[in-house]
Amino acid sequence: MHYWLMKSEPEEVGIDDLQRLGQIGWFGVRNYQARNFMRDVMRVGDGVLFYHSSCPQPGIAGLAEVCSPAYPDPTQFDPESKYFDPKATLEAPRWQQVDVRFVRKTRLLALEALRRDLLLADMQVLQRGNRLSITPVSEAHWRHLQDLLT
DNA sequence: GCCAACGTTGGC
DNA sequence: GCCAACGTTGGC
Numbered sequence: 001m002h003y004w005l006m007k008s009e010p011e012e013v014g015i016d017d018l019q020r021l022g023q024i025g026w027f028g029v030r031n032y033q034a035r036n037f038m039r040d041v042m043r044v045g046d047g048v049l050f051y052h053s054s055c056p057q058p059g060i061a062g063l064a065e066v067c068s069p070a071y072p073d074p075t076q077f078d079p080e081s082k083y084f085d086p087k088a089t090l091e092a093p094r095w096q097q098v099d100v101r102f103v104r105k106t107r108l109l110a111l112e113a114l115r116r117d118l119l120l121a122d123m124q125v126l127q128r129g130n131r132l133s134i135t136p137v138s139e140a141h142w143r144h145l146q147d148l149l150t
Numbered sequence: 151g152c153c154a155a156c157g158t159t160g161g162c
Numbered sequence: 163g164c165c166a167a168c169g170t171t172g173g174c
Binding site for chain 3: 007009030031053054058111130131132133
Binding site: 031 | 154
């Protein structure tokens with residue numbers, strides 16, 4: 001069992017979209033480290049902090065759960081998609097995604113508040129220069145965040 | 151729109 | 163395998 005923080009731009013897919021759809025494929029990851037987390041480490045049932053990025057109020061907006069193993073991200077094959085990758089083929093896909101299901105919305109726990117919380121100071125997502133859209137979350141951080149989000 | 155930080159690419 | 167140039171992320 002692992003825990004994750006996954007960033008999404010709410011203009012593209014926000015927590016309300018996940019709630020409406022119930023479940024989505026986490027398409028569009030184009031970073032090898034983040035892909036490897038999905039492919040090699042994630043398991044069905046892992047907990048997910050759904051984070052809104054690149055928006056007026058960045059922060060944790062809800063809880064979700066990994067609900068499929070990794071499989072090829074279809075947008076890499078679609079020339080119309082902004083995530084199209086000309087070097088990916090059906091025989092040798094490059095990019096993977098997992099399905100994520102909605103658990104619940106939370107109050108918005110703003111990035112600013114995360115940074116102020118000393119117990120979260122060493123969260124990977126808060127480290128200087130971090131750009132990974134998927135980062136592991138320790139069990140201690142997960143538990144603390146559950147308390148904050150209750 | 152700026153820009154710090156980091157990842158990727160490609161020539162050598 | 164080095165590393166300069168370039169591209170991207172994402173908060174501000």
